[in-house]
Amino acid sequence: MLKKWFLVLAVLAGMVGLSGQTAQAASTTSGMGFSVKPVTHQHQINRAAGYFQLLVKPGQTERLSLKVHNQADKRRKIQVAPVSAYTNDNGVIAYKPTVKAKLVAKQSQFARLVSAAQTVTLAPNATRTVTFTVKTPSGHFSGLIDGGFRVRALGETTTTSVKKGFSIQNRYETVVGVTLQQRKQAVSPVVQVGTIKPAKVNGQLVALANVQNIEPALFGKMTIDAKVTNDANQTVAHHKQTDLAMAPNSAFNYHMGWQPKTIKPGKYHLALVATSGTQRWTVNRDFTITRAQASTLNPKTAMSYWWLWLIIALIVIVAIWAILRHRQQKQQ
Structure with missing residues (x-):
């Protein structure tokens, strides 16, 4: 039960x-x-x-x-x-x-x-x-x-x-x-997917699919098998989980670990299959990861802060120029 x-x-x-x-x-x-x-x-x-x-x-x-x-x-x-x-x-x-x-x-x-x-x-x-x-x-x-x-x-x-x-x-x-x-007759759940987006959870890159039960039905023993592929049809995220349950009219974020070390902006495809008993729901959806999303989530490298290094370099150059100019004025 x-x-x-x-x-x-x-x-x-x-x-x-x-x-x-x-x-x-x-x-x-x-x-x-x-x-x-x-x-x-x-x-x-x-x-x-x-x-x-x-x-x-x-x-x-x-x-x-x-x-x-x-x-x-x-x-x-x-x-x-x-x-x-x-x-x-x-x-x-x-x-x-x-x-x-x-x-x-x-x-x-x-x-x-x-x-x-x-x-x-x-x-x-x-x-x-x-x-x-x-x-x-x-x-x-x-x-x-x-x-x-x-x-x-x-x-x-x-x-x-x-x-x-x-x-x-x-x-x-x-x-x-x-x-x-109000009635003894049960209502069948209907599973669909809302937003799909990249995220960082506990320091790890993941793809999140918002799985929704849009009916006032309580159910469990659900299995979800989902993967994300890029425009070259390469799998970049995948996760299969069993024994899930959902409250009536509720949703949760299904996590899929991102396999590459970084997220590239571009077009992606989600293929998700959810089953519970004899019921089966299939979702195929294209989505896009923007450059801004990827930049926010990807690990920062020294090159990510080129503008900061440029400012530091300019400050150093100006400082050296000022010191040399001061010495020349002193010698005169």
């Missing part, structure tokens, strides 16, 4: 980025000291699911509750916040309170349909029920609205020493998923 019960995120302080992993319910409580369980809702489609999977109507107001249990022997502050689903650049479905996405309307972002985040203080081994109000969109919508509730302990981190002078601070988060739909 694509929708996992929980998503565990480890926020790494001192490093750039966010790393996450999906996990089953049994392992999400390990090391976190708390557990969370959704209270079964009357409009739940699959009552065996470990997340909210609701069949709703337009303009409907619902109350969703979660039971949060403090497993520790100390008082703790637990925050529960609504979050919306998106696809990160690793091709993984992730969640955050605000999603800046052109493919999904603001009224279709789950976090915007739910009441504000709540923080509760729990005594040792205590359980508290936290309830939120959800107002569904006033009009009809197809497919899924995907989101959830992020649960985390406030003011708590664990530090792992990696090497001398460097350590990682971990903060564990659990997301209880929520999907809203």
Whole structure:
């Protein structure tokens, strides 16, 4: 099943980025000291699911509750916040309170349909029920609205020493998923490619293809095989990746490592094939890399700064001329 019960995120302080992993319910409580369980809702489609999977109507107001249990022997502050689903650049479905996405309307972002985040203080081994109000969109919508509730302990981190002078601070988060739909019939995803451009990621030259899921469908087990060729039909970038997933109406930048050491301006061609189960999407697109793009991204050499060397040379020449002239005037 694509929708996992929980998503565990480890926020790494001192490093750039966010790393996450999906996990089953049994392992999400390990090391976190708390557990969370959704209270079964009357409009739940699959009552065996470990997340909210609701069949709703337009303009409907619902109350969703979660039971949060403090497993520790100390008082703790637990925050529960609504979050919306998106696809990160690793091709993984992730969640955050605000999603800046052109493919999904603001009224279709789950976090915007739910009441504000709540923080509760729990005594040792205590359980508290936290309830939120959800107002569904006033009009009809197809497919899924995907989101959830992020649960985390406030003011708590664990530090792992990696090497001398460097350590990682971990903060564990659990997301209880929520999907809203007005019909039980599934909507098929449609994959296309938006912008294609060169870039530099972590110091490495890459080609980025903005892969888009333009339908309100959640899907996974996707494989992408993509390559970029130049006008001589030589492969300059290629990458194949499996087990990707996409949130409804979302996009992510698919990275292809640039094989030459530099990027040359000119015309290029992207050939991309994406598959998921029996579905297959093929993209063939020409694009152009400008001289300005190549110049900005390519490693700088001494020749790249010829104008600076020219200025320095002129300064040296003027300085030598001034010194020699001063000596001549002194001798006279």
